[in-house]
Amino acid sequence: MKAITLLGSTGSIGTQTLDIVSQYPDRFRIVGLAAGRNVEMLAAQIRQFRPEIAAISDAEKLPELKAAIADLDGQPILLAGQAGVIEVARYGDAEAVVTGIVGCAGLLPTIAAIEAGKDIALANKETLIAGGPVVNPLVEKYGVKLLPADSEHSAIFQCLQGVPDKGLRRILLTASGGAFRDWPVEKLSEVTVADALKHPNWSMGRKITVDSATLMNKGLEVIEAHFLFGMDYDDIEIVIHPQSIIHSLIELQDTSVLAQLGWPDMRLPLLYALSWPDRIYTDWERLDLVKAGNLTFREPDHEKYPCMQLAYAVGRAGGSMPAVLNAANEQAVALFLDEKIRFLDIPRCIEWVCDKHQSDNRANPSLDDILAADEWARLQVLEASQVLSDRVVSVR
DSSP, X not given: OEEEEEESTTSHHHHHHHHHHHHOTTTEEEEEEEESSOHHHHHHHHHHHOOSEEEEXXXXXXXXXHHHTTTOSSOOEEEEHHHHHHHHHHOTTOSEEEEOOOGGGGHHHHHHHHHTTOEEEEOOTHHHHHHHHHHHHHHHHHTOOEEXXXXXXXXXXXXXXXXXXXXXXXXXXXXXXXXXXXXXGGGGGGOOHHHHTOOSSOOOOHHHHHHHHHTHHHHHHHHHHHHHHXXXXXXXXXXXOTTOOEEEEEEETTSOEEEEEOOSOTHHHHHHHHHTTOOOOOOSOOOOHHHHOOOOOBOOOTTTOHHHHHHHHHHHHOTTHHHHHHHHHHHHHHHHXXXXXXXXXXXXXXXXXXXXXXXXXXXXXXXXXXXXXXXXXXXXXXXXXXXXXXHHHHHO
């Protein structure tokens, strides 16, 4: 039975991970849980899975959490704030930590788990995008496994099983195209928050759904693939695949192409990350190619998706620049979700901040450099949004 700690337990990744644990109680047990601010759901999870330790990121919610489980026999250790989440990440005999925290907030807990010698089921792409120059050396130093738990990188990892060293030639990341894949470019100026949150294939959190609409999620995945698989950016490509049946592909040196297919279901990559190198039987719906029908592909529209090209440029720049890109994107998406900027302002804000950081880009950033770049970029997005707002007013 594998002992697991779950960070981000009340989010989409977290609840689907717990679905797996519920289905396979003889294979997995929960040691620790950490959540953001959903007290009711976290309390229910504590009652069901009986972790030894739990934390809620919003420290003000700790008294409410304590009250919600006050009648529970065998109380877990309860902590709060970022320090509490970090303590959960490094705690006890958990063999693997599932990192389902959204955004750069997952970086420090992931590092704590690595330093505690725990394998990482990585569902938080920002950990490598922002912290790759620090995280990868730590993974090697502590001898832990970093297993991708998102659908695209899991697909690549699965296809690579048995491929000899230096056998990989190219990575093909598939993208659904998001909410606006069939919209003309000229209509994007009319996009509302509700429009951006209508993903055609996947049920995800608000932030990542917007990232899918801008295709920034795929640009970020390019950077993550670079750090995970050591591939040059020229050898990582994006292709629009509206059906989301093929989750990604690899091309080998002899031009053979391998792909991993399945219904759009995040439990599949999560289960593989938790059970690797084993394959566990499931009673989930099996893929029916006839039912799936046509599988189609097209090149991404660079005019419609400027965030994608921004990500490639930032990845090639390296250093602290990916941390700036990631933080700027998180802040810009948050402003859009709060209806403080328009949809098309997201890439404009990000580009403005990245341009401003070029002269200060650290080639070999330390963790402190990365955290400072993250904090700086978030403040700069607020300034960029004001500049853009002032320009609109002056034009009018």
